[in-house]
Amino acid sequence: MSPAIPRRDSCYITPMQFSLTTWNINSVRLRIDLVAKFLKAARPDVLCLQETKCIDDAFPSKRFKRLGYEHIALNGQKGYHGVAIVSKLPFESSDVRTFCDKVDSRHISVSFGEKAQLAKPLVLHNFYVPAGGDIPDPALNPKFEHKLQFLDELKACEPLHPRGDDRHILVGDLNVAPHENDVWSHKQLLKVVSHTPIETEKLLAAQTHGEWIDLAREKYPMSEKVYTWWSYRAADWTIGDRGRRLDHIWVSRALKDKVADFRILRDARGWERPSDHVPVTAVLEV
Numbered sequence: 172m173s174p175a176i177p178r179r180d181s182c183y184i185t186p187m188q189f190s191l192t193t194w195n196i197n198s199v200r201l202r203i204d205l206v207a208k209f210l211k212a213a214r215p216d217v218l219c220l221q222e223t224k225c226i227d228d229a230f231p232s233k234r235f236k237r238l239g240y241e242h243i244a245l246n247g248q249k250g251y252h253g254v255a256i257v258s259k260l261p262f263e264s265s266d267v268r269t270f271c272d273k274v275d276s277r278h279i280s281v282s283f284g285e286k287a288q289l290a291k292p293l294v295l296h297n298f299y300v301p302a303g304g305d306i307p308d309p310a311l312n313p314k315f316e317h318k319l320q321f322l323d324e325l326k327a328c329e330p331l332h333p334r335g336d337d338r339h340i341l342v343g344d345l346n347v348a349p350h351e352n353d354v355w356s357h358k359q360l361l362k363v364v365s366h367t368p369i370e371t372e373k374l375l376a377a378q379t380h381g382e383w384i385d386l387a388r389e390k391y392p393m394s395e396k397v398y399t400w401w402s403y404r405a406a407d408w409t410i411g412d413r414g415r416r417l418d419h420i421w422v423s424r425a426l427k428d429k430v431a432d433f434r435i436l437r438d439a440r441g442w443e444r445p446s447d448h449v450p451v452t453a454v455l456e457v
Contacts (some may be wrong), residue, residue, distance in 0.1 A: 186290055188431060189260075189457040191217040193297070193342035193418055195400075195448035199223040200257070203231050208449055210238050213436075216259050221299040223345040230255060246279040254297050254343070256281045260287035268331070270324045271317055275452030278303070288291055289457055291338055296331060298343035303364045316375035317363060322373035322379070333423035338457070341383060341421040345449060347374040350388065352396045353416035365415055383421035386453055390433045400448045401440050408440055420453045429456045 192215040196393040210218065217238065218445055224232065227245040230299050236241060240257040247253035253276045256265075263284040265434025270277060280296040283289050301321050304314030325331070333339035349371040351357040360366040378385065391397050405413060422430065432454040439449040 181301060184457050187288070188454055189217075189289075189293070190215040190432075190452060190454045191219065191340065191342065191346055191420075192450045192452040193219045193221070193344075193420060194450040195221040195299070195344040195418060195446060197304070197431050197446040197448065199253075200225055200229065200231060202444065202446060203234055205439070205445065207234065207238060207441070209436070209439065213452065215300050215452055217295065218257050219295070220255045220257070221253070222295070222400070223247050223255050224250055224394060225247040225253060230337070238308070244279050244281050246276045252276045252299055254299050256295065256297055263288070263292070267283050267327065268342075269367075270328075271320050273317075277321075281446040291457075293338045293340070293457055294333075296339070296341045296343075298325075298341065298345060300316065300325070300344065300346040302346050303370070305369045307362060307364050307369075318364075319369065320372060322347075322370065322377060326373070326377035326380045333383075333425070336425045337423050338425050339381075339423040340414055340426065340453075340455075342419065343382075345374060345419050346415055346417050347371060348415040349374050349378075350393060350416075352393060353398070355396070355398070355411070355413040355415070360415075378421065381421075382424050384424065384427045385452075386420045386422060386430060386433045387416065389427075397435070398437075399435055399451055403447050418448055418451045420451055420452075422455070424455075430431070431456055 180297050196425045226249050227247045235257045241259040244256045246267045262281040265281045268278045277299045283293045301318040303318035304311040309316035347370045348354045348366045354360045354366050397416050399407040399418035402416045436450045
């Protein structure tokens with residue numbers, strides 16, 4: 172259960188715990204009951220969704236509001252992609268950025284501040300990076316070319332990256348498993364989209380450029396296997412545990428020492444009619 176918003180006096184706002192979850196839901200309307208099940212149990216302050224797959228007017232806002240998530244920011248489109256942020260806490264503002272000159276609903280951001288009674292401003296970015304198709308050759312596969320360009324623009328987008336004491340969080344399905352133990356078999360997946368050297372290099376370059384902290388690898392050593400996605404193609408996803416870590420939470424340097432918890436709800440992959448991704452949650456002192 173989320174802590175109560177702290178009371179404000181005339182000159183100081185006490186720090187509070189801020190919990191957020193990122194989840195590629197693979198159709199929010201199809202899986203709204205699973206989302207409700209998760210929210211009732213986990214009660215994060217903020218939920219960031221990817222692949223909502225619906226126009227904004229078709230988003231199940233009323234259901235979220237009944238669950239206590241009254242503040243909603245949407246960037247959707249019919250049938251494909253789409254990102255959303257639902258929150259118990261009010262936003263100061265919201266923003267949408269386009270990449271690769273394509274209006275394809277892959278980013279939304281919100282800021283929190285005085286309305287949420289935060290001590291300092293906080294900016295949250297939610298991304299759905301292109302999957303890239305099946306052939307890891309930009310000359311043969313326009314989808315892969317698009318993905319590489321998107322990752323380049325992610326790095327080059329200066330307003331996105333925190334500087335100094337900026338309190339920024341970047342989450343989402345980034346569709347890249349950047350490290351050796353972010354996939355079930357490093358050697359077998361080196362030529363598979365999501366773990367090719369060119370993809371991992373470009374994602375890590377964007378991370379380094381913004382001096383972002385990868386919370387999963389802050390909690391788990393590089394030697395430990397960590398996954399957030401298991402393919403639908405496997406008849407039994409638990410056999411062989413052939414997962415990948417595609418879903419990420421990054422924080423700015425100013426928030427590195429403010430992380431109270433980080434967890435991956437692996438069990439959600441075994442729910443009825445699940446997404447192929449599972450929820451990833453962080454709790455911070457803000």
